Amino acid sequence: MARRGENIYKRKDGRWEGRYIKGRHKNGKIHYGYIYGYKYTEVKHLLILTKYEKQTSNSKNLLPYEGGVIDWTNYWLETFVRPKVKSSTYASYKNKMEVQVLPIIGSIKLQELKASDIDSLVKKMEETLKASSIRSIFSVLKNSLGKAKSLNLLSENPCMGIELPKMRKKTVQALSIKDQTKLLKEIKANQKFFSITLALQTGLRIGEICGLKWEDIDFENNTLSVNRTMLRIQTEDKIGKKTEIVEVSPKSNNSQRKIPITKSLKKKLIELQRTSTSDYVISNKNKAVEPRTIAYRFQIIRKKIGLEKFSFHSLRHTFATRCLEAGGNIATISSLLGHSSIKMTLDCYTNSFFTEERQLVEKLEFI
Structure with missing residues (x-):
């Protein structure tokens, strides 16, 4: 780093770095603090103010800690x-x-x-x-x-003020009506691929589908409740690291929700329940099916009909897009998806509003 001025250096990333003494550890070693900015004068000014604040403050010394x-x-x-x-x-x-x-x-x-x-x-x-x-x-x-x-082991959090890479807005991959029809035609009434039908008609996440039990289906009121999710996590034992499937409550309060089901989905669920011997809606030999099994089954189908660019999660996006196309308001769709906020739904599905935006602009022709 090229130096300019007392304890102010030019960094390779173009920023200026100012260093000041924050204090001393009990072993006498100096503890430094740092200030960053894109202008030399800005860093110099902040450095002067910080040094003054440190001189007039009566902050306690750090507790001794030799660990890494x-x-x-x-x-x-x-x-x-x-x-x-x-x-x-x-x-x-x-x-x-x-x-x-x-x-x-x-x-x-x-x-x-x-x-x-x-x-x-x-x-x-x-x-x-x-x-x-x-x-x-x-x-x-x-x-x-x-x-x-x-706990007074650090005088300040060194993560404060760090510049992070900017997020790029995600592009939602949803199936077109044509591709959705092609997919449903391919799986037909094959119960092995019923998870695909569930995702398309409810917007459930893959883990929520795996955790869905018959007790969660209310056939009288035509609703489905999301009460748990399945996921694979990393664990450790005496041999070493491994992974295992766990059943946990949904990721947030919003994720624990109730979803209305259509008459056609209700009919398919009743047919499936007649032959089921498991507590779980999607099962294999009376046991719950794990997420990667469902993802693998979808992979087989998507390759067969030329939908390689879509993941299983795309089915959830497809459900949301069909809801938008049917005239659903964003608050209702956000609730169905179990999003933590309406903003999250808007951020995910902004591109899906393009048809509505075009229709709105075209109406201006008549004003």
């Missing part, structure tokens, strides 16, 4: 995460840290971890990961270090 980031992470996961979250969430957090974070910064001592280390980590992840994945991993790391700060 890896030591703190393992302690945080076991003590503060595992007891409070679902097993699937714990497994997800653990996997993110072990695969993406700890191999890069795990050996650094926690109290020597700097914002520049986090910045380098983000840049490294950008080489192989999507922006959405990076943001998800970063969120876990930020929470972990935030807890360390609250």
Whole structure:
């Protein structure tokens, strides 16, 4: 880095970095803080203000901690995460840290971890990961270090102020009416592919379909309740890492919902129930079918009829798109999908409104 001014350096990414002494550890070692900006004068001004604030503050010294980031992470996961979250969430957090974070910064001592280390980590992840994945991993790391700060092991969270890659708006892949008709014609009444019919007519996620039980179907009121989901998570035993299928409650309160079913779907469900000997709607030898089995079955069908670009999740998008085309309002569709907010639904299906947008603009011709 090219230096300009006292403790202000030009970084390779074009930003200026200002360094100041935040304090000293009990062993006498200096603990530095960092400020970033795209203008030298901006960083210099902030550095002056920060140094003044530090001189006039009476903040406590950090508690002694000799462990590395890896030591703190393992302690945080076991003590503060595992007891409070679902097993699937714990497994997800653990996997993110072990695969993406700890191999890069795990050996650094926690109290020597700097914002520049986090910045380098983000840049490294950008080489192989999507922006959405990076943001998800970063969120876990930020929470972990935030807890360390609250326990006075860090004077500040080094994740604060880090610039993350911008998210690109997702393009929803939904089947056209023609492709949907082709798909339904191919599977016909084959019960092996009934999960496809369920997804197209209810918008259920693949894990929700796997967890659907007959007790969740109310044939009298023509409704279906989403009460659980199936997913495969990573676990550990004496031999080493492995994965297993777990049944958990839906991902959020909004995901736990009730969905009306059509007369045609009700008829198919009644026919399927007559021959079923399982508690689960979709089953194999009286056991629930796991998500990757359903995904594999769909893969067979999509290749056969030339729909390779679509995933099983596309069936959920197709349901939402058909609802939009039928004139459904966004709040109702958001509720059916179990989204956490209407904004999330709008962000996902903006492109699906194009037909309605064209019709609206065409009406202006007559005004």
